Each structure stands twice: as structure tokens, then as C-alpha cells.
Amino acid sequence: MRAKTSMLLTLVALILGSFLTIAVPASSAAPADKVTICHKPGTSAENEISVSRNALPAHEAHGDYEGACAPVTPPLACNQMALSGGEGTTTTVHQLGITGPTSFQLTYDMVYQPDQLEVFYEGTLIYTTGGVVSGTNTVTVNVPAGTATTVTVTVSAPEAGTVWSYTVFCPVIS
Numbered sequence: 574m575r576a577k578t579s580m581l582l583t584l585v586a587l588i589l590g591s592f593l594t595i596a597v598p599a600s601s602a603a604p605a606d607k608v609t610i611c612h613k614p615g616t617s618a619e620n621e622i623s624v625s626r627n628a629l630p631a632h633e634a635h636g637d638y639e640g641a642c643a644p645v646t647p648p649l650a651c652n653q654m655a656l657s658g659g660e661g662t663t664t665t666v667h668q669l670g671i672t673g674p675t676s677f678q679l680t681y682d683m684v685y686q687p688d689q690l691e692v693f694y695e696g697t698l699i700y701t702t703g704g705v706v707s708g709t710n711t712v713t714v715n716v717p718a719g720t721a722t723t724v725t726v727t728v729s730a731p732e733a734g735t736v737w738s739y740t741v742f743c744p745v746i747s
Contacts, residue, residue: 611642613696614664614725636693638662648723651677651743655726660733666723667741673716681739682709688737689729695719705731716744
């Protein structure tokens, strides 16, 4: 009888033990795959946040980018030319002097190697070259209603030795 009781207790312990090893608290589960992004770059709400890697494409679609936010530098005045930052991504804030809605002329020269230029207002993409381009162009950029007096221009230069320049001209105030 003692052997049967001992076997029964061992069997009960094994069964209970298997349930206990299956129940794992959520806090001990592996952390989600997170990335740091610069959220709402070039706006007064700019900050670094951590998001799921799965959410990264949606954030990039409205101007956020993976990595730390660029150091804060004073905005360039309108009518002041921005010169090549070399290979990689260069982000520059430009002072318009007025809030949207307005418009301004943008002239760029991507010289020989193709680069991409994007303009953001309050974190929203308002102009893009639509991919990498080379050569010169002048476009009118329409700024929607808003409270910011600046735009952020990002130049993505995928090749070494790239040379580019652009100018955000002051809006014409009528």
C-alpha cells in the first residue's frame, strides 16, 4: 500500500509540475523587437521614442526616421543656400518667417550622382523628388495651414562623393 501511495504522490507531483512549468509570467517573456526613432522631426514635438519594428514603416511614411534625432542646430534663414553634406542623410531646418498656408520656391542641384530631397512641414511630407534624381530643378512647394514657421529638408545621398546644393527661398507675403 505504501508503494502505491508513493507512486500516486509522485504521479500527482509530476502532473502538477508540468502545469507549473507551462505557466510563464508575461514579464519573463522575451521583449518585443523595438527600435528607437526620431518622432516628428523638425517640429516642436520632436522627440525620440521606442516603437515596434513592425510600426517603423508607418512612422517613416510621415517623416519619422530610425535612430536618434539630429542635434538641434539653429535653422537656416530662407534665401540661404544649403551645401552638400556628403554621403548619408542630411537634415536641415529652414526658417520661413511665417506660418502656413503659404508657398515658397525651392531650387536644387543634385549635380552628377543622384540624391533624394524631401521637405516636411510639422512632420508631414509636403514635397519629394520621388526618389533619387540628378540635375537641377526649381519647384513651388505649397505649405498647408499650421503653426510652425519652419520647414525641414532632408537630403538622402546614397553614394560616396556626392555633391548637392539647394535653396529654400522666402515666401512672398502678399
